[in-house]
Amino acid sequence: MAEFLFGAATFILGMVALGLARVLRGPADADRMMAAQLLGTGGIAAVLLLGAATGEAATVDVALTLALLAAFASFAFVKAHSAHARDESRTDGDGAP
Amino acid sequence: MSIVLEWWTVIAVAAGAFFFLAGTVGLLRFPDAFTRLHALTKADNLGLGLVVLGLLPMIVSVSAGLMLVCIWLLVLLSGATASQLIARTLPRRGTPP
Numbered sequence: 001m002a003e004f005l006f007g008a009a010t011f012i013l014g015m016v017a018l019g020l021a022r023v024l025r026g027p028a029d030a031d032r033m034m035a036a037q038l039l040g041t042g043g044i045a046a047v048l049l050l051g052a053a054t055g056e057a058a059t060v061d062v063a064l065t066l067a068l069l070a071a072f073a074s075f076a077f078v079k080a081h082s083a084h085a086r087d088e089s090r091t092d093g094d095g096a097p
Numbered sequence: 098m099s100i101v102l103e104w105w106t107v108i109a110v111a112a113g114a115f116f117f118l119a120g121t122v123g124l125l126r127f128p129d130a131f132t133r134l135h136a137l138t139k140a141d142n143l144g145l146g147l148v149v150l151g152l153l154p155m156i157v158s159v160s161a162g163l164m165l166v167c168i169w170l171l172v173l174l175s176g177a178t179a180s181q182l183i184a185r186t187l188p189r190r191g192t193p194p
Contacts, residue, residue, distance in 0.1 A: 001103060001106070004107060004110070005110070008110045008111070008113075008114050008148075011114050011117075011118075012113075012114055012117045012144075012148075015114075015117045015118055015120075015121040016117075016121070018121050018125065019120070019121040019124050019125065021125060022124050022125060022133075028130055028187065028188075029186075030130055030134075030183050030184075030186055030187050031130055031133060033183060034124060034130075034133060034134060034137050034183065035124065037137060037138075037141075037176070037179060038120065038121070038124060038137055038141060040172075041141040041142065041144075041145050041172060041176070042117060042141065044145060044168065044172060045113065045117065045144065045145050045148045048148060048149065048152055048165065048168075049110070049148065049152070052152045052155050052156075057161065060161060060164050060165065060168070063168050064164070064167075064168050064171070067168055067171045067172050067175065068171070070172075070175065071171070071175030071178075071179065074175070074179035074182065074183065075178075075179065075182065077183070077186075078179075078182040078183060078185070078186055081186045082186065085186075
């Protein structure tokens, strides 16, 4: 059983690594953020599988932290992006909001 | 009974890994950012849910199982919110999303 769980975790990590090619190709910043979000979800699944295979209970806490960090990463990206867009429209326009 | 539970784990984890594969293929192959966002947020959250469901029979205590389900719910909530926010940062040129 442990071998199967290790294999599934390896497979999911491989899928996440393939998905990270989207970080290189882009084209928008949002696409890169999506690949980072995939890393969050796939990382949680892989950590949970490894924890079940090794019988280590603390991996659940690691997975919880990863879930929280992935959520905050997306929100920080959107926040920074909207602030950037607001600055651009202020410098480009004629003072109108 | 334990054989049934083991098969449940194998089938659910394999289905979850398949959905991670589907999410990665969608992220790499879909033509625009909205469809990629769709593939990522649906397929990966479903894959993580199937992995969590598959791991539940291996958990010894009720509280650890609840923790796993809570992680999945947190990922579902944050994934839904983050996908809406990321879609708002995308430019709306050409065809409607």
